[in-house]
Amino acid sequence: MTTQAIGAVWSEPRAPGAEGPRARDWGLVALIVVAAGVETALRDDLVWREASLAVAVLAAGVLPWRRVRPLVATALAVGVATAVSLAALASDVRWDGLDTGIFFLLLPYSLGRWGSGREVIGGAGVFTVVLTLTAIAGISAGDLVGGVAVLVLAGAVGAGIRYRQIAHRQELAGVRSRERADLARELHDTVAHHVSAIAVQAQAGRALAGTDVDSAAALLEVVEVIEEQASRTLEEMRSMVGALRDGDHADLSPPHGVHDVERLARADGPGPLVSVQLTGSLRDLRPSLDAALYRLAQEAITNARRHAQHATHVTVRVVADDECVHLSVDDDGHHGHTSPAPGFGLAGMAERTKLLGGTFSAGRQPDRGWNVTAVLPRTGPSR
Numbered sequence: 001m002t003t004q005a006i007g008a009v010w011s012e013p014r015a016p017g018a019e020g021p022r023a024r025d026w027g028l029v030a031l032i033v034v035a036a037g038v039e040t041a042l043r044d045d046l047v048w049r050e051a052s053l054a055v056a057v058l059a060a061g062v063l064p065w066r067r068v069r070p071l072v073a074t075a076l077a078v079g080v081a082t083a084v085s086l087a088a089l090a091s092d093v094r095w096d097g098l099d100t101g102i103f104f105l106l107l108p109y110s111l112g113r114w115g116s117g118r119e120v121i122g123g124a125g126v127f128t129v130v131l132t133l134t135a136i137a138g139i140s141a142g143d144l145v146g147g148v149a150v151l152v153l154a155g156a157v158g159a160g161i162r163y164r165q166i167a168h169r170q171e172l173a174g175v176r177s178r179e180r181a182d183l184a185r186e187l188h189d190t191v192a193h194h195v196s197a198i199a200v201q202a203q204a205g206r207a208l209a210g211t212d213v214d215s216a217a218a219l220l221e222v223v224e225v226i227e228e229q230a231s232r233t234l235e236e237m238r239s240m241v242g243a244l245r246d247g248d249h250a251d252l253s254p255p256h257g258v259h260d261v262e263r264l265a266r267a268d269g270p271g272p273l274v275s276v277q278l279t280g281s282l283r284d285l286r287p288s289l290d291a292a293l294y295r296l297a298q299e300a301i302t303n304a305r306r307h308a309q310h311a312t313h314v315t316v317r318v319v320a321d322d323e324c325v326h327l328s329v330d331d332d333g334h335h336g337h338t339s340p341a342p343g344f345g346l347a348g349m350a351e352r353t354k355l356l357g358g359t360f361s362a363g364r365q366p367d368r369g370w371n372v373t374a375v376l377p378r379t380g381p382s383r
Helices: 002-010 023-042 049-061 070-090 099-114 117-136 141-209 213-245 258-264 287-307 344-355
Strands: 273-279 313-320 324-331 359-364 370-377
Touching: 002 117, 023 049, 023 099, 049 070, 049 099, 070 099, 070 117, 099 117, 099 141, 117 141, 141 344, 258 273, 258 287, 258 313, 287 313, 287 324, 287 344, 287 370, 344 359, 344 370
Parallel strands: 273 313
Antiparallel strands: 313 324, 324 370, 359 370
């Protein structure tokens, strides 16, 4: 079991989303250098003052690469400190370094948060060497156990955040997949109707053409081809979408469209008042666009009712022109002082809009409330 566990850790890939040095990383380095300099100047009990400051400065200098090269950053930073520790041990000097060195805990955290399995095991080896040297230097058993616990805790916190982010990404991928499946079902439910009508009309045309063989032979042949192709297309579409339904039965009720958005408005009952404004030509919309407008408005109103604190009014505006249909949903509630994490509802709305060739945005309004905006083309998305 131990061998299997080590093998599983060894084969673990790096966490996705790691970024190289950023401006705030250099700000952190500057802050550490200043703190180390102040501590060096104020403390009178320091042993090897210049060496202590040099270790802090050099170790801080590798922190900007802790996400993309966590093992290298750890080996360099810990290596500098270990070299000074070995020199102190050889000189029979007790060297503890600066209290500012607490930032070294970012290294085991980064290994757990971003490192691959090989890097985590390598980092564990690096810290094992350091702890061994510390034990040789005469540290008490209690302090040694406490140091191990702190290092393990820092790494565990990084690993916990890592796998929480991975789970979040997987949930978002599931939302996008379900949104695509929903669009496929709607495609089947709308296009199948038209293809069925083509097949029926072709059958009727063949029956009529059969009454006059001399004048309708060519027409009969064309109608037969239309009927065959329509029937084959309908059969293949049902087979393909049947797998996406995953055992669900088709909804036989007419699909909701943009004109059904007005049904979402209600003047009584719990929750804010919802008003709907439809402007422009909203007739003859393609079925996928018509259904998407309803679904987007429904989800935005649901989010406002769930998350907008003290909201009294939600306004839904649908404005159509010759090229696009603009959907905007605004509420007047409070959404806190910090930006919320992207919700799965918003992810699904963004995915549906993207699949239809449109643009989507959602965010806090400058004064109060939340806004959701989607712009969808009247024609299909360009490829």
